[in-house]
Amino acid sequence: MELVYKGKTKDVYALENGNYLLKFKDDVTGVDGVFDPGANTVGLQIEGAGKAGLQLTKHFFEILQEAGIPTHYVDATIDSAEMIVKPATIFGKGIEVICRYRATGSFMRRYGMYAKEGQELDGFVEITLKDDQREDPPISGDALDLLGILTLAEYEQLKHLTRQISSVVKTELLNRGIELYDIKLEFGRGENGEIMLIDEISGGNMRAYKDGVYIAPLDLEKLIVN
Structure with missing residues (x-):
């Protein structure tokens, strides 16, 4: 290796x-x-x-x-x-796609003038650039297309896949009495150009609550898998 x-x-x-x-x-x-x-x-x-x-x-x-x-x-x-x-090519130097069901975390840091903590967001999809130096700035579909990171058609496909995947995770958690607040996903292009989910889906890239109490990543794994 x-x-x-x-x-x-x-x-x-x-x-x-x-x-x-x-x-x-x-x-x-x-x-x-x-x-x-x-x-x-x-x-x-x-x-x-x-x-x-x-x-x-x-x-x-x-x-x-x-x-x-x-x-x-x-x-x-x-x-x-x-x-x-399987091998995959990332978009640009890497993007992250967040699906938000409730307002918390960086959403509140950015939009706290208007949003309330825990406010319902109905699966809002937000894309950010993986750029530590600039603190992962959010970016619009038009800007992604303009900068050659992905096309507008790919942007729409990315949003659709994000909502589809997040809904699967949300339902799986709800079956155990757990509410998903938000989840961060990553995507890439496969060898045939197909957009696919990459990286991971774990407690480390989502926020989940049970009876209004936040569930730590290790505890979430025990509740879901064991």
């Missing part, structure tokens, strides 16, 4: 057969020791977070596969916190 990328929460290795191996780590994003899925820095380390994140990711990716939704998922080994994925 050849290390090709060292990320905040996982490392990426190239395999001889053309696929890639993602090694999940116990690092999670946050600020000043407080977890925040929207943060662009590693804020803390939680023992077991890597395996828990992969367990939940495997669970959701397999549900999406059964539903015929395109993803890069091939296989996963929980004990070693490793996932095999």
